[in-house]
Amino acid sequence: xxxxxxxxxxxxxxxxxxxxxxxxxxxxxxxxxxxxxxxxxxxxxxxxxxxxxxxxxxxxxxxxxxxxxxxxxxxxxxxxxxxxxxxxxxxxxxxxxxxxxxxxxxxxxxxxxxxxxxxxxxxxxxxxxxxxxxxxxxxx
Numbered sequence: 001x002x003x004x005x006x007x008x009x010x011x012x013x014x015x016x017x018x019x020x021x022x023x024x025x026x027x028x029x030x031x032x033x034x035x036x037x038x039x040x041x042x043x044x045x046x047x048x049x050x051x052x053x054x055x056x057x058x059x060x061x062x063x064x065x066x067x068x069x070x071x072x073x074x075x076x077x078x079x080x081x082x083x084x085x086x087x088x089x090x091x092x093x094x095x096x097x098x099x100x101x102x103x104x105x106x107x108x109x110x111x112x113x114x115x116x117x118x119x120x121x122x123x124x125x126x127x128x129x130x131x132x133x134x135x136x137x138x139x140x
Contacts, residue, residue, distance in 0.1 A: 018058035045108035052099030074111040
């Protein structure tokens, strides 16, 4: 039961030997040089919140290349889809930032969200986040 997970983990580690995640949490924007606002893996579900990770690419990655970002999340209304994705281009020789931004009410779903950064359908990085609902402010 655990063997496929262990094999996948070893594959991910082998692929990422020279690349590393250096920051994870809430970011100020979706730019590669965005400021990290808070290092965290528990993220509040709120419109405008950007969360994800920053990584340093392998020094051998010396050219821009397309990478797939896949975000697994709890089922999202109205269709119930459980994954979203896009293409992002690697910026060689500098830190790269991969973030999700909560833009719509139907995205504010608590639970585990996992961001995969893939190249040629192979995972380069897998980062997990716990999305939490915050209570509305109560005014007297």
